[in-house]
Amino acid sequence: MKKQCSTAAGGQNVGELERLVSGIGGSLLLAAGLGRGRKSGWLLALLGGSLIYRAVTGNCKAYEALGVNTAGLPHGARISVPGNRGIKVEKTIFVRRSPADLFQAWRNFENLPHFMAHIESVHVLDDKRSHWVAKAPAGQVVQWDAEVINEHPGEMIAWRSLEGADVDHAGTVRFRPVEGGTEVRVSLEYDPPGGAVGVAIARLFGGEPARQIEEDMRRFKHLMEVAG
Numbered sequence: 001m002k003k004q005c006s007t008a009a010g011g012q013n014v015g016e017l018e019r020l021v022s023g024i025g026g027s028l029l030l031a032a033g034l035g036r037g038r039k040s041g042w043l044l045a046l047l048g049g050s051l052i053y054r055a056v057t058g059n060c061k062a063y064e065a066l067g068v069n070t071a072g073l074p075h076g077a078r079i080s081v082p083g084n085r086g087i088k089v090e091k092t093i094f095v096r097r098s099p100a101d102l103f104q105a106w107r108n109f110e111n112l113p114h115f116m117a118h119i120e121s122v123h124v125l126d127d128k129r130s131h132w133v134a135k136a137p138a139g140q141v142v143q144w145d146a147e148v149i150n151e152h153p154g155e156m157i158a159w160r161s162l163e164g165a166d167v168d169h170a171g172t173v174r175f176r177p178v179e180g181g182t183e184v185r186v187s188l189e190y191d192p193p194g195g196a197v198g199v200a201i202a203r204l205f206g207g208e209p210a211r212q213i214e215e216d217m218r219r220f221k222h223l224m225e226v227a228g
């Protein structure tokens with residue numbers, strides 16, 4: 001779990017990766033806001049400026065208030081998603097295929113980029129581990145290795161990112177037989193680059209996580225029902 005500690009007022013309390021993403025996102029928002037020129041544009045420019053300040057100084061007033069300090073942590077020192085941080089999304093969808101068929105399709109993680117828009121590629125390393133490459137805000141790419149931590153054929157799969165990941169990530173997918181097909185429930189947790197700042201930037205540029213997962217699940221449903 002990410003260490004929480006106090007920091008002197010005005011001192012550095014933001015990690016290097018968060019500062020990088022804050023700088024990129026802040027520059028984009030500042031340019032977009034100045035180009036828009038209206039009241040909404042000035043609000044974007046103001047937010048962009050605050051993110052640039054966060055990147056340059058390494059200080060976050062919200063972190064100060066919460067007693068959070070991520071500045072001294074080695075990158076990739078965590079495994080999976082720390083408590084009370086990141087994004088948690090759960091979606092359920094009905095698919096007209098058997099649980100066994102859907103489990104088999106999902107268990108080969110190299111199939112995921114066919115329906116998960118933010119995943120560029122997954123390379124299976126062995127029967128438990130895989131390497132993921134995903135899109136990040138501001139045109140960046142992030143990578144991580146994941147391992148399967150629990151599975152029951154035809155019923156569920158659970159996985160999590162390993163130490164050294166650009167994105168702390170964990171997921172579970174469950175397949176429950178119902179009349180005419182299967183109820184598929186996906187639970188995802190991840191802590192994107194820049195933490196809450198990265199999430200805010202992604203949302204401003206149309207990358208709201210819950211909506212993305214919902215669209216991914218619709219594509220999965222379509223692919224599996226057409227294949228069936």
